[in-house]
Amino acid sequence: MTLRELMGNGAPEVEVSGLAYSSRSVSDGTLFFCVPGFKADGHDFAADAVERGAVALICERPLGLGVPEVVVDDVRAAMGPVAARFHGDPTAELEVVGITGTNGKTTTAFLVRDLLEADGLPTGLLGTVKQVVGGVEEPVVHTTPEAIDLQATFRRMVDGGDTACVMEVSSHALELGRAAGIHFACRVFTNLTQDHLDFHDDMEAYYLAKRRLFDGPGPVVVNLDDPYGRRLATEIDDPIGFSIAPSSTAHVAAGGEVPEQRFPSGSGASPPAAYRARDVRFDVTGARFTADTPDGPLELVTRLPGLFNVSNALAALAIARTLGVDAETCRLALAQAGRVPGRLEPIEEGQRFGVFVDFAHTPDSLDNVLRAARDLTENRLHVVFGAGGDRDRAKRPLMGEAAAARADRVIVTSDNPRSEDPEAIIEEVLAGTGPDVEREPDRRAAIALAIGTAGPGDVVVIAGKGHEQGQEFEGGRKEPFDDREVTREALQALRESKA
Numbered sequence: 001m002t003l004r005e006l007m008g009n010g011a012p013e014v015e016v017s018g019l020a021y022s023s024r025s026v027s028d029g030t031l032f033f034c035v036p037g038f039k040a041d042g043h044d045f046a047a048d049a050v051e052r053g054a055v056a057l058i059c060e061r062p063l064g065l066g067v068p069e070v071v072v073d074d075v076r077a078a079m080g081p082v083a084a085r086f087h088g089d090p091t092a093e094l095e096v097v098g099i100t101g102t103n104g105k106t107t108t109a110f111l112v113r114d115l116l117e118a119d120g121l122p123t124g125l126l127g128t129v130k131q132v133v134g135g136v137e138e139p140v141v142h143t144t145p146e147a148i149d150l151q152a153t154f155r156r157m158v159d160g161g162d163t164a165c166v167m168e169v170s171s172h173a174l175e176l177g178r179a180a181g182i183h184f185a186c187r188v189f190t191n192l193t194q195d196h197l198d199f200h201d202d203m204e205a206y207y208l209a210k211r212r213l214f215d216g217p218g219p220v221v222v223n224l225d226d227p228y229g230r231r232l233a234t235e236i237d238d239p240i241g242f243s244i245a246p247s248s249t250a251h252v253a254a255g256g257e258v259p260e261q262r263f264p265s266g267s268g269a270s271p272p273a274a275y276r277a278r279d280v281r282f283d284v285t286g287a288r289f290t291a292d293t294p295d296g297p298l299e300l301v302t303r304l305p306g307l308f309n310v311s312n313a314l315a316a317l318a319i320a321r322t323l324g325v326d327a328e329t330c331r332l333a334l335a336q337a338g339r340v341p342g343r344l345e346p347i348e349e350g351q352r353f354g355v356f357v358d359f360a361h362t363p364d365s366l367d368n369v370l371r372a373a374r375d376l377t378e379n380r381l382h383v384v385f386g387a388g389g390d391r392d393r394a395k396r397p398l399m400g401e402a403a404a405a406r407a408d409r410v411i412v413t414s415d416n417p418r419s420e421d422p423e424a425i426i427e428e429v430l431a432g433t434g435p436d437v438e439r440e441p442d443r444r445a446a447i448a449l450a451i452g453t454a455g456p457g458d459v460v461v462i463a464g465k466g467h468e469q470g471q472e473f474e475g476g477r478k479e480p481f482d483d484r485e486v487t488r489e490a491l492q493a494l495r496e497s498k499a
Helices: 003-007 040-051 075-086 107-119 146-160 171-175 205-216 227-234 307-322 327-336 363-374 397-408 422-430 442-453 485-499
Strands: 017-019 030-033 058-061 068-073 095-100 123-127 131-133 135-137 164-168 186-187 220-223 240-244 275-283 286-293 296-302 354-358 381-385 409-412 459-465 469-471 478-480
Touching: 003 075, 003 135, 017 075, 030 040, 030 075, 030 135, 040 058, 058 075, 068 381, 075 146, 095 107, 095 205, 095 422, 107 123, 107 307, 107 327, 123 146, 123 354, 171 205, 186 205, 186 227, 186 307, 205 296, 220 227, 240 307, 296 307, 296 327, 307 327, 307 363, 307 409, 327 397, 354 363, 354 485, 363 381, 363 397, 363 459, 381 397, 381 442, 397 409, 409 422, 442 459, 442 485
Parallel strands: 017 030, 030 058, 058 068, 095 164, 095 186, 123 164, 186 220, 220 240, 240 275, 354 459, 381 409, 381 459
Antiparallel strands: 123 131, 131 135, 275 286, 286 296, 469 478
């Protein structure tokens, strides 16, 4: 393909055989994008790219390096559409579902993929936990990869037989233009709560970054229980809303009331929900509820505990029905859908108390997970958690406040301290907890402490890292650490000590 075909009539007829935004990825025939980054500027590496074989440059200022240059206002904005053209516009051949929000993206994406596959649609997956291309699982580097990598992956999906793709779309990716050039068959908003304020200036900037996903055509599924979701619903045409009825009577199977849930009020009159859950009931196997839909009521069962997972299941139902999956297929597939790795994942080693590992790393997600865990015990609820370093500091005391409000026992530990002092991070978390809290900076020791002292019928939640398999320290050092494996080791050690 030529540079003119990629960039338009003003560009020269230079044959391009590959695309790159890192000079280390350049080979003969590559078109190199000089992307200004946070720590380095791609313009500074353009000469190296030319030496490695780059035949042309996309840049924001003239460089005069002896190869054709196309000067644009925003290299990042150009990268997605060019990558899409280079790879033959693969998302024109895929039904792509884009899901954005602070919490719920991963679980909703897994559920939607299960529903689409149950309808006979081979479906790729791009997300935080894993990606699946042509039925093959692959490791994840970013929730939403750079545009060049993303479009290449879409092409591999099409070539591998996928006819649909479900992807998580992060606010970083939207702000940085990584999702440009994608044709979305359905776009989804789960919620917006405090996170990533180390990257976005404030919550309004965070919302506006998420809002970028909804500028294009096509159906939009929106959570109307979220104030930002209600705001979005007033700003777009014909939103498909979902909601859990505030009057829904949710009971634990054992007979206890689920604590009152929050249904925050927002400004503006949002449309009524097309999909609404009511008569929600929980037990140790998950949840049951009635979904009122445009086609009438549907009795649904899901293996996922917690009211927030009822919301995720309702979102998945609305998405699948919007894409043409029949109601009965949705009902059966939701009942069979498995748990998501690191999302309220139960750890069983024959112990007499419940243990769950969850990715919750924001105040709202921690609160939701602890509410769900509370439904599963009539005894004590323990939580072990920390906060990540080099990230939004303002959420740390809010996480501490959520933990202290919901759990009977709180152990604050390290998460991914990165370049920060773990003890200093813990102090900021403790500012929101009150005095009756334990601290143990060593995460392995903190998990062992909670496991070793839990009583029969208790529930222990290990929060913050979920599916992650490493702990990040200063200087980019990453040591192997999987909360699930460490928890299993602690449970096995407890069993051996009692034996």
